[in-house]
Amino acid sequence: MDLIQTITLPALGSHLLVGLSRAMILFVVTSGMSFVLGVLRVPNVAHGSLYMIGAFAAFSISHLFGGGSIGFWLALILSPFVVAAVSLIAERSLFCHLYEREHLMLLLFTFALMLILGDLVKMVWGADYRSIMAPEFFRGSVTLFQGPFPRYNLFLLVVGPLVAVGLWLFSNRTKIGKIARAAAVDREMVGAIGINVSWVFAFAFVLGCFLAGLGGALVSPMVSITIGMDHDIIMEAFLIVTIGGLGNMWGAMVGSLIFGITQSFGVLLLPQFAIVFPYLAVVIILIWRPTGLLKSVW
Amino acid sequence: MSKGIFNLKTFGLAAAILIALAFLPPVLPRFYIYILAVIFVTALLAMSLNMVVGHGGLFQFHHGAFYGVGAYTAGLMLTKTSLPAWMGLVAGPFAAALVGLLIGVFCVRLTRLYFGMLQISLGSLIWAIAFRWYSLTGGDDGIHGIPLPSLISSSTGAYYFCLILLAVCLFVLYLIFKSPFGATLLAIRDNPERCEAIGINVRRHQLIAIVIATFFAGIAGVLFVVVEGSVFPDLLFWVFSLEVFIMCLLGGWFTFAGPIFGAAIMVSLRTFVGTYTEYWTLILGIMLILLIFFLPEGVWGYLLEKLGPQKRDLHKETK
Amino acid sequence: MLRVEGLHKSFEDFKAVSDAHLTVEAGQMVAVIGPNGAGKTTLFNLITGQLKPDRGRIIFNNEDIGRLPPYEICRRGIARSFQIANIFPRLTVFRNVQVSVLSQQRKSIRMFRPARTMAVEETRNILEKVGLTDKGDTIAGALAHGDQRILEIAIALGNNPQLLVLDEPTAGMSAEETGATMALIRRLADEQGLTVLFCEHDMELVFNVAQSIMVMHQGMTILQAGPEIVHNSRQVQECYLGGA
Numbered sequence: 001m002d003l004i005q006t007i008t009l010p011a012l013g014s015h016l017l018v019g020l021s022r023a024m025i026l027f028v029v030t031s032g033m034s035f036v037l038g039v040l041r042v043p044n045v046a047h048g049s050l051y052m053i054g055a056f057a058a059f060s061i062s063h064l065f066g067g068g069s070i071g072f073w074l075a076l077i078l079s080p081f082v083v084a085a086v087s088l089i090a091e092r093s094l095f096c097h098l099y100e101r102e103h104l105m106l107l108l109f110t111f112a113l114m115l116i117l118g119d120l121v122k123m124v125w126g127a128d129y130r131s132i133m134a135p136e137f138f139r140g141s142v143t144l145f146q147g148p149f150p151r152y153n154l155f156l157l158v159v160g161p162l163v164a165v166g167l168w169l170f171s172n173r174t175k176i177g178k179i180a181r182a183a184a185v186d187r188e189m190v191g192a193i194g195i196n197v198s199w200v201f202a203f204a205f206v207l208g209c210f211l212a213g214l215g216g217a218l219v220s221p222m223v224s225i226t227i228g229m230d231h232d233i234i235m236e237a238f239l240i241v242t243i244g245g246l247g248n249m250w251g252a253m254v255g256s257l258i259f260g261i262t263q264s265f266g267v268l269l270l271p272q273f274a275i276v277f278p279y280l281a282v283v284i285i286l287i288w289r290p291t292g293l294l295k296s297v298w
Numbered sequence: 299m300s301k302g303i304f305n306l307k308t309f310g311l312a313a314a315i316l317i318a319l320a321f322l323p324p325v326l327p328r329f330y331i332y333i334l335a336v337i338f339v340t341a342l343l344a345m346s347l348n349m350v351v352g353h354g355g356l357f358q359f360h361h362g363a364f365y366g367v368g369a370y371t372a373g374l375m376l377t378k379t380s381l382p383a384w385m386g387l388v389a390g391p392f393a394a395a396l397v398g399l400l401i402g403v404f405c406v407r408l409t410r411l412y413f414g415m416l417q418i419s420l421g422s423l424i425w426a427i428a429f430r431w432y433s434l435t436g437g438d439d440g441i442h443g444i445p446l447p448s449l450i451s452s453s454t455g456a457y458y459f460c461l462i463l464l465a466v467c468l469f470v471l472y473l474i475f476k477s478p479f480g481a482t483l484l485a486i487r488d489n490p491e492r493c494e495a496i497g498i499n500v501r502r503h504q505l506i507a508i509v510i511a512t513f514f515a516g517i518a519g520v521l522f523v524v525v526e527g528s529v530f531p532d533l534l535f536w537v538f539s540l541e542v543f544i545m546c547l548l549g550g551w552f553t554f555a556g557p558i559f560g561a562a563i564m565v566s567l568r569t570f571v572g573t574y575t576e577y578w579t580l581i582l583g584i585m586l587i588l589l590i591f592f593l594p595e596g597v598w599g600y601l602l603e604k605l606g607p608q609k610r611d612l613h614k615e616t617k
Numbered sequence: 618m619l620r621v622e623g624l625h626k627s628f629e630d631f632k633a634v635s636d637a638h639l640t641v642e643a644g645q646m647v648a649v650i651g652p653n654g655a656g657k658t659t660l661f662n663l664i665t666g667q668l669k670p671d672r673g674r675i676i677f678n679n680e681d682i683g684r685l686p687p688y689e690i691c692r693r694g695i696a697r698s699f700q701i702a703n704i705f706p707r708l709t710v711f712r713n714v715q716v717s718v719l720s721q722q723r724k725s726i727r728m729f730r731p732a733r734t735m736a737v738e739e740t741r742n743i744l745e746k747v748g749l750t751d752k753g754d755t756i757a758g759a760l761a762h763g764d765q766r767i768l769e770i771a772i773a774l775g776n777n778p779q780l781l782v783l784d785e786p787t788a789g790m791s792a793e794e795t796g797a798t799m800a801l802i803r804r805l806a807d808e809q810g811l812t813v814l815f816c817e818h819d820m821e822l823v824f825n826v827a828q829s830i831m832v833m834h835q836g837m838t839i840l841q842a843g844p845e846i847v848h849n850s851r852q853v854q855e856c857y858l859g860g861a
Contacts, residue, residue, distance in 0.1 A: 043411070045540075094587065103411075104357070105590050108547065111540050112590070115583030123577065231537060235422055242415040273430050279423040286416050290408050474728045481708075481732045482725040485716040488705040495665060495699075496776055497691035497720045506726065552707070 014147040015264045021153035023260025024160025025219050029233060030240045030252040031167055032211025038184040038247025039204035042103055045110040046090075048234030049117035050083050050209045054216025055225045056121060057082045059130045062220075069135035076217050083213025084206050086117075091205050096198055114230060122227050134221035152221060159218065163211070167249055180204050184247060236278070243285045245292030254293055258285070316465055323454045331457050332525070337565045338460040339521040342467055344545040344557035346514035349471065351543070352551030353480065354507045355487030357414030361542055363401075363421030364512040366534035368394040368519025370428060373441045373529035378434075383447045387520050394516025395509050397424070402508035406501045418536055425534035440530035444523055456525045463521060467514055468558075474510070475554050483507055544586055550596025559598045618643045618812055619664070619695075619780060624673035626663055633659040637673070638838045639831050641780070641814055646806055648823040649816040651833035657816040658700055660833070661784050664814075665697045666690040677780070691720075696778035700785045702765040704772065706758030710749055713757050713768055715740045717775025740775070746808075747771045747801060763794045767801070774805070781806075783815035787822070795819075799826055824848060 033047045057079035062071035090113055098106050133139070134152045141148035171177040183190045183200045191197045216229075223229075240259050244251025259278045266277030285293060323331050347361040368390035375386030401420045405413045428435045435441065445451075450459040474480050482503055486493050490500050523529060532538060541564070549560025567585075571578050593600055621639040625632075634656045641647045649657050662668040664675055666687035675683045682690050691697075705713050718736040719725050727735075744750045747767050752760065757768060766786060773781055786802065787795040803826060806813045817823050823830060824844045831841035832853050839852055847853055 041411075043415075094591075098590070101590075105594065108544070108586060109590055111544075112583040112586035115579045115586065119577045119580035119583070123580075231535075235418075235536060238415060239419050239422070242412075242419060246411070246415075272432070273427075275430055276423070276426045279419070279426045282419045283423050286419055287404055290404070290416060291412060473731075476731045476733065477728045478719045478724045478730075478732045478735060479726055479728045481712060481716055482719065484708060485705050485712075488707050489703060491667075492699075492703045492705065492772070493716075493720075494687040495667075495691060495697050495703075496717045496772060497688050498716075498725055499686075499688050503725065 010147060011268060014144065014149060015268045016261065017144060017149055018153065019261035019264030020257070021156040022264065023256040024156045025215055026236060026240060026256035026260055027160050027253050028163050028218060029212055029215035030237045030244070030256055031163065031249050032208035032215070033237050034241050034244065034247055034249055034252040035167070035211070036205055036208035037241060039180050040106065040201055042106040042110065043238060043241065044205070044208060045107065045234060046113035046117055047208070047212050047237055048230035048232070049114045049121070050087060050212040051216040051233050052121060052227070052229040053086060053117065054079045054083045054213030055220045055229060056125050056130065057213070058217040058220040059132050059225050062132050067133065069137070072132070072135045072221070075132070075220070079217040080210045080213035083216070084210040087209035088202070088206050091202050095205065096202060099198060099201060114234070118227065118230055127227055130225040132220045132225065138221070156218065163214070164249070164253055171249070176203065239279070239282045243282050243292055245294035246296040248292070248294045248296060251292055251294040316461075319461055320458075323457055328453050331453050333565065333569055335457045335460045335525045337562050338464045339518050339525055340545070340565050341558040341561040342464050342521065343515055343518040344542055344549070344561040345468065345471055346511045346518065347542050348546045348551055348557045349511040350507050352546055352556070353475065353487060354483045354504060355490070356504060356508070357410055358417065358508075358511070359414040359543070360417045360421030360536055360539045361511070361515055362536070362539035363424050363534055364394040364398050364515040365519045365522070366428070366531070367397045367424065368516030369522045369529045369533055370435065372520045372523045373444050374434070376444050376446070376523070377441055383445070390520035391513045391516030394519060395513035398512025399505070399509050402505050406504045406508070421534070421539070422536060425531060425536070428534055429531045435531070438531065440528055442528045444527050444529070446524060446527065450524050451527070459524055460521050463517060467517060471514070472554065479503070479506070541582070544582070548585070548589060548596055550599025550602070552595065553599050553602055556596050556598040560596065563597065618678060619814070620676040621660070621664065622674045622676070624660070624663060624675065625671045626659055626668060627671060632836050634663065634836045636837050637833065639841065641812060643812050644810060645828045646803070646813045646826055647829045647831065648827035649814070649831045649833060650818070650820060650823055653818070655833040656836040657833055658784055661697070661782055661816065665695060665782055691776055694779035695782060696773040696776040696780070697782040698769040698773045698784060698786060700788055702762070702769055704757045704765055704768050706756070708757055709754050710757050710760070710768060711740060711744065711753040714743050714771050714775045717772045718743070721776045743771050743774050746805065747774070763790050766790065767798065770802070778811065780812045780814060783813065785817060786815055787817065787819070795822065
């Protein structure tokens with residue numbers, strides 16, 4: 001009986017919106033992972049750690065600048081670059097030497113990176129919960145579907161598609177983007193026409209990590225920033241990328257939407273097991289379409 | 299050529315080690331006995347994983363799921379039902395193998411990375427359910443104080459139980475390794491396409507390997523319950539599975555006994571490093587990187603190569 | 618024994634094989650020739666099951682095998698070697714062949730007897746026939762290229778086939794090795810009553826060995842006939858000299 005009463009149109013609507021905004025964060029993060037997966041053909045297990053660093057960096061930067069509006073915007077802009085720098089260091093010092101090896105080795109390297117970054121974050125920021133406040137403008141909520149909808153979430157609903165469009169333009173309209181896409185499909189050919197494939201990989205990896213950092217910065221006002229964030233998000237990212245189609249950016253969008261919305265509806269229907277809904281959806285999709293909903297890049 | 303199934307030298311060595319281990323409990327402090335028992339359990343788990351990864355070439359990324367299923371089955375049956383204890387213990391591996399079969403049927407349709415990803419998805423679903431079904435599984439806390447038969451509930455009892463089971467399982471695994479099935483698996487690892495062309499139903503062989511491996515993982519799960527007296531959802535969490543993967547790599551996944559060393563090293567390091575610093579994960583990560591760069595054939599693999607090039611199977615990677 | 622009728626296979630827009638025909642009689646040595654890209658390997662892949670045809674039939678011993686997976690086709694008596702050395706690089710030469718024999722004996726699932734004692738005679742025989750006996754314990758990946766190609770053939774022989782399908786068996790070999798390999802194939806065919814279907818680039822080689830030659834061009838069968846006729850055929854000469 002309770003169940004029927006909770007499924008009213010406004011409730012559906014507001015949960016849908018929450019799901020959508022969560023999906024946007026997931027999309028920003030997973031688009032980065034998908035990009036790396038497409039070009040390097042390796043899932044970056046450390047992607048979650050970089051997301052976490054993005055959130056912690058946003059916290060630190062925002063506090064450095066007084067914690068107010070300016071602090072927040074600076075954090076949002078600068079943290080992805082911090083994360084990108086970290087990833088570049090990891091890539092150029094170690095990762096790039098593995099490009100000739102078996103893919104499994106690359107994957108294990110990213111796992112090692114996750115372990116190391118996880119503890120480094122613990123060392124630098126400690127195990128306490130941190131939090132950051134959104135700027136004045138984004139605090140509070142608007143009334144949508146007869147319920148309160150946080151303003152910040154609206155912001156996310158705008159940012160998500162912006163990132164999607166930006167990434168799409170980048171991949172399809174810029175020279176570097178096109179080279180990266182070509183390398184995803186046939187790296188030998190790209191190498192054969194004189195392009196330094198190693199730099200293409202470096203670039204793709206750093207860009208992917210930049211997006212992870214951006215995701216972390218974007219999520220920072222919404223959640224408690226803590227050291228378990230990497231594990232949680234990487235699991236979800238893996239699944240999203242798999243159901244979307246490996247390496248496919250639109251797949252990441254579709255996957256994120258499915259994930260975000262099913263989780264949201266899960267909260268509506270069976271709060272205790274909300275977390276199971278997206279996993280179930282993933283399982284069903286993968287059994288039906290094992291290689292993902294959209295075409296994988298390779 | 300040597301007679302019988304075993305190389306007499308290997309058999310003799312293994313028997314000697316077994317006997318030596320059997321005499322330890324009266325001599326060592328309880329803590330060390332406990333650690334050794336944990337090593338036995340972990341070694342069995344790693345060996346079972348290696349059957350599909352090192353010898354079969356499958357990307358079994360979520361082996362821990364089956365370990366967890368075995369442990370939870372035993373744990374739940376021992377705490378929630380009034381069935382005899384031994385039933386709970388025996389049910390564990392069968393439950394694990396059943397889940398392994400179910401998940402395997404879907405995963406073997408796919409190649410390599412997709413196999414791994416789908417397995418992670420399905421395994422994570424199990425984790426999510428265990429994590430959230432508080433009333434049944436105790437959720438995040440897990441189940442504690444599982445009643446065990448007095449014979450195996452003591453530290454020493456658990457030790458011997460694990461040692462005996464480990465020895466039996468290793469024996470069986472060795473037989474399989476040396477059998478035509480084992481040889482076929484190695485061939486499938488090297489070149490599945492070629493296997494199809496010589497009349498081998500690759501998927502069926504892989505599925506059989508998965509069921510066997512998950513059965514042994516289930517046994518390891520039951521042993522975990524015996525040693526710890528508890529179950530946690532962490533066993534089902536994907537990160538743990540990757541740690542087991544590392545154990546195989548650390549030991550040498552193209553060898554037979556490598557994972558045992560990997561497990562022993564990992565458990566020992568974790569225990570002793572853990573007393574000095576809380577940054578064990580960092581050390582593990584660095585270790586893994588060193589392994590990838592300098593010792594991809596693993597510790598045992600490296601030693602074997604050094605001891606003599608008479609070893610039949612190669613430890614090098616192919617692309 | 619083998620009959621291919623009206624076979625078609627396209628990849629997206631590219632017609633790899635269109636309207637191919639082939640007949641192989643028991644005991645024959647049949648060659649498929651044609652310039653690069655003519656579709657020979659695709660045809661072979663269709664016959665041995667790595668690819669499924671879009672249209673057409675492949676009949677082996679009165680059974681339509683077009684839709685069967687490769688391992689089923691192998692079990693019916695067709696064994697194959699590949700153009701690029703497709704061996705088991707981390708296993709020894711002996712093991713490479715042994716696995717094949719065990720598969721043929723349907724013993725690949727046996728778990729409780731040591732492999733070391735099984736199928737030893739048969740494996741040794743094959744190694745002897747192809748001349749790799751002294752390399753039995755070498756890791757296959759370490760073999761010289763020419764030996765790897767011979768190992769390819771040995772693995773196929775392990776299946777005790779009726780029909781041996783060889784995709785460019787002498788690719789990448791020196792002139793000497795080529796001669797030796799073809800002689801070996803000829804000898805095996807005679808001794809064991811094997812039927813052999815192979816494809817080659819080198820026309821001279823083919824004319825000395827094959828009883829029936831099928832010429833392919835741009836995915837189609839131009840003609841199939843004895844060496845004399847093919848040698849003198851205008852059509853064939855045009856393809857090789859004039860065409861792509």
